[in-house]
Amino acid sequence: MQFCHIWLRGVRDIFTWHAEQLSDEKNSPVSAGARVVVKFRNRKRVGIVVGISEKKPDFKTQPILEIWDENFLPTEFLEIAKNVAEEQFCSVQKILGMMVPEKFLLQKNPEIREKFFSLSGTEFENLRGKNQKLVVEKLLKIPEISESELRKIASLATIRGLLEKNILQIRVGKIIPAATPNEKVRENFALTPAQKIAFDQISKTKKPSVLFGVTGSGKTEIYKKLAQQILEKNPDAQVLFLLPEIALTPQLIAEFRAQLGDFIAVWHSNLSVGEKIQEWARCRSGEAKILIGARSAAWVPLQNPKLIILDEEHEWTFKSEFAPRIWTHELVEKIAEKFCAKIVFGSATPRLESFQKCAIGEWDQARLVDRVHAxxxxxxxxxxxxxxxxxxxxxxxxxxxxxxxxxxxxxxxxxxxxxxxxxxxGSTQCRKCGENVGCPNCSSPMKLHKNFEKEKMLCHVCGYLKPVPEKCPTCGAADFQFRxxxxxxxxxxxxxxxxxxxxxxxxxxxxxxxxxxxxxxxxxxxxxxxxxxxxxxxxxxxxxxxxxxxxxxxxxxxxxxxxxxxxxxxxxxxxxxxxxxxxxxxxxxxxxxxxxxxxxxxxxxxxxxxxxxxxxxxxDRKNANLPPFSVMAKITFSHADKNISFRESKKFFALAQKSFSTGGGAFSKKNPPPTATETSQKNSSVGVQWAPAFFPKSHGKFHFHVFLRAPDRKILQEFLSKNCDQLVAKIDLFPASLL
Ligand SMILES: [Zn+2]
Ligand SMILES: [Zn+2]
Missing domain, CATH: 3.40.50.300 (P-loop containing nucleotide triphosphate hydrolases)
Incomplete structure (x- = not known):
């Protein structure tokens, strides 16, 4: 008998069930990555097998009721999820939640059962109430909407009303692919001699390549050629193309589709639930050969990725602010390792970290020094x-x-x-007493916004909105300066x-x-x-x-x-x-x-x-022992009570100092936060520093940081895993910002 550890969405822990022989003809054991039905708290639930053991646990287990897919999540991605969870101090459940759309855990084949609504005409008279108007307004912006999405903005009565008036029409089936091109396509697709050299250099090495090409040098042409080459050589291969901004996808999709055919899927956080299900299923089945998307697309479990392109690799959007706070660069390296895929990082201004990887020979650099068309x-x-x-x-x-x-x-x-x-x-200041109009939740000045002569004050940190004050709250003067x-x-x-x-x-x-x-x-x-x-x-x-x-x-x-x-x-x-x-x-x-x-x-x-x-x-960075010459972790303590936040951060700071018993210390005028000009700490020990956040207060909470800097990642990883259990803090390894 097998004992399967199964993840159920929304359940905090991983529980164990056992697998019996399920039917006469099948006696193959359940494998990790399978999608199964189990009974949990007297309800049938669908989950994913994340681990298997032969040893009987010392508690009574229930049987798995059904197996829906033997190979639902590729084991490679399951392993990546576990590995990232451990390294990023977050739960494997959270990462699985990013890899699998929610509906796949509710229905056996959600991708072929959806109902879709669209407008049936162009005249929309006798709309009743604002709910009907809301639906029509939404559908004027997009061609159609799935039932699940529509239900979020309209009641069944509203939908029925619109159907009766023939304003809405309904169809059952597949969603229109999210990849609808609507841009002109550039015609020529021959590489220039310079592009050819870069292309050859990238093709001949298995290492990740950094394509360092000035703006307008035609990096996209090289990406297309690389994709074409891989897909011709290996018909089962898939290409993952990541962009920093989803608005850039239509143009790229049009170019790829025109030259490589209609096998493109799209993925980003703005897709509707229905679109996500469909695109996900196309990627999993191998029907989609190229997946184009923003950061979140890297989590979509492809069948057989062989080429991964990260365009505009310097963009901060490739680092997640939320757990798991992993750089997309690191994630695609993990994927590439599992599937023997080639990686290309492209930019006109690569990150220092990427230059350094090339300098030490871990990655390879290809150059494009001139713009096309001379x-x-x-x-x-x-x-x-x-x-x-x-x-x-x-x-x-x-x-x-x-x-x-x-x-x-x-x-x-x-x-x-x-x-x-x-x-x-930028800021609003009283001319008489110098008081700045600030946000009540944040230590940040509120900004004046003017829209059609309507004025209001907005906090850019938390979004707090208020009218422009008539008088200064401190001195009562009515004389503001907008700077x-x-x-x-x-x-x-x-x-x-x-x-x-x-x-x-x-x-x-x-x-x-x-x-x-x-x-x-x-x-x-x-x-x-x-x-x-x-x-x-x-x-x-x-x-x-x-x-x-x-x-x-x-x-x-x-x-x-x-x-x-x-x-x-x-x-x-x-x-x-x-x-x-x-x-x-x-x-x-x-x-x-x-x-x-x-x-x-x-x-x-x-x-x-x-x-x-x-x-x-x-x-500068080398002299100051700053990344990429050291590994940094930022641990942030946040609490509505300033004293608690302060105390916890100081406690952790003291613990880190004691553990590493080295220099560092609290930031002060004499010991400022790490900057490129700092030249202390040339030794290879761990540096520990404490500082209030750049906005000490935001969203109604007070924030304090502790920075750790070590010669290698392992030291920090070990220390943080040992001590992070008791921490109520945000841990950011390789932070993109110190603020
Ligand atoms: Zn004043
Ligand atoms: Zn605010």
Whole structure:
């Protein structure tokens, strides 16, 4: 008899059942990864076998009732789940929950049984009540909706009402594939000589390759060729393609589909339950040959992944803020190891960690140094905003930038304006007493937002909303100063300076719905706007033929943050955003506005000198023993009671100090948080440091960090697993941010 450890969704522990011979013809034992039906607390439940033992436990077990699939979850993925759970201090149940859509545990074949609703006409008169309107509004945005999704926004009575009026129609069956291409496809698919060299270099090594290619050098062409090569060689192979931003998927899907055929599945967190079920089933069955998606797609258990591509690998979105807090890079390495898959990490600005992996020979680097079509790299100029103030121009648009925008408009070209701050302005301060309008839940200033002349204050950390105060709560004066620029203010100023200009704004305020960003990009592609104005969401891999001008409204945002990656981050952002200009025929023009033009990092940006910037950073990090030259863990203690949070963090800090009995110590003026310029701790021992979070209070809780730095991961892993049981804290190994 076999004893099977079975995971049931929503049940905290893994329980054991036994497997008997289930039917006459079958006597094959149950294997790990099988989907089975068991009785749990007198209810039939479906679960997944995660482990098997022959030894009888010392308690009475119940039998497995049915086996639905012998091989539901590939054992490789089951092993990955266990391994990641252990390394990331989270439960294996949580990871399995990410690998398997919920409905697969409720129904035997959920992918072929769904009901779908769509609009049957275009006239929607006599809609009764706001519930019916809500359904119609939703369906105007998407072609159809599954019953389960519709039930989330409408009652059965509402649905029946709409069906009776023939406003809704119903069909049973498969969902329209999520991968519906709606972008133009670039025609040529021959590699340039430079691309061919990079392609050959990537093909000939089994190591992960970093494709380090300047913006506009045609990395996508190489990805397509690699996918084509793998699929031709091995018809059972699958390709996993990961992107940092889901709005980028339609264009890519169109390109892949046009050249490689219709075997594409899509995966991201915005898919509906019905879409997830279908795409998941296609990936599992091997019907889908290419899976394109955001970070979460890496958890979809593919049958036989042979090529994994991580495009824009420098993006922070490849690191999860929530448990398991694993870098996607690390996860795909685990997958590649199990399936002997090839990995390609592509970027114009790879992470320092990736450069270092190449430097020590663990990964291989392939280069693309020129743009395709012999287009020159864009010309980058800096505008000193201090001079604008002297001229009496306090708007976010300098004279020079205004001039370039006029020229661009005359030539009927398009431009991109980038400002990494949404809202209307940065902070709101009382002119009389200097008090800042702050959020009651967070130690962060509230920002002014203006929408159609409606004003409100919003906290960007927790989302708390309140009206603009009439009087200062401290001194009672009614004289506020709004400092700093946000995208809404830039939009307003553009409208005043260039009457009739067509501006599309892309930030968290204008992009809230599932397809909003995609729609903005499509409009811009179609030439329905002169300027695309946005926050960092527009810096990610966008490719527009007609864009000639890029303006960075304020490059200083993010500089000087107490984080050793602050410079790297700003460099990546500026280089990426600059790369959006002049990608086809003409050389682009970039204007970067700043109050600190002398900043050394800007010189590297101006000269497109990624290599020397990296060399500079590498030497700083090495001297300071910072990642990638050490392994870091960030342990965060959060509590609504400041004293508890403080005390717990200090207790853990003392424990870590005692265990490693080394230097470090609390942060102070003399011992600041780790930065790239820090040069202490050259020894190889474990460094222990304590600090309040960058926003000491947020979401109504107080946060304190303890940082551990060790020469290798094992030391930290061991210490944390030994001590993390008693910890009520967030453990982040390889944190992306120290704030
Ligand atoms: Zn005041
Ligand atoms: Zn807040």
């Amino acid at each position: 287009v020159k790299m864009p010309d980058i100029q800096f505008v000193d905003l201090k001079n604008e103030g002297k001229k009496g121009n306090f708007t976010p648009i300098s004279e020079w930038l205004a001039d370039e925008i006029s020229k661009m408009l005359e030539r009927k070209k398009q431009g991109i304006l980038f400002l990494n701050r949404r809202g209307f302005s 700093g620029w946000g995208t809404q203010q830039v939009e307003k100023v553009l409208g005043e300076k260039f009457p009739g200009i067509r501006v599309l704004r892309a930030d968290a305020d204008s992009v809230s719905g599932r397809y909003d960003f995609e729609k903005i990009l499509q409009k811009f592609h179609a030439g329905d706007a002169d300027l695309l104005l946005g926050t960092q969401m527009i810096a990610k891999g966008l490719d527009f033929e007609n864009v000639e001008l890029v303006g960075v409204i304020l490059a200083d945002v993010g500089l000087g943050l107490p984080d050793f990656r602050a410079d790297e981050r700003v460099f990546q952002l500026l280089t990426q955003v600059s790369g959006r200009a002049g990608r086809r025929k003409t050389q682009g023009k970039i204007l970067i506005q700043t109050f600190r033009p002398e900043e050394p990092l800007f010189q590297f940006v101006r000269n497109h000198d990624t290599e020397n910037f990296i060399a500079d950073q590498i030497s």
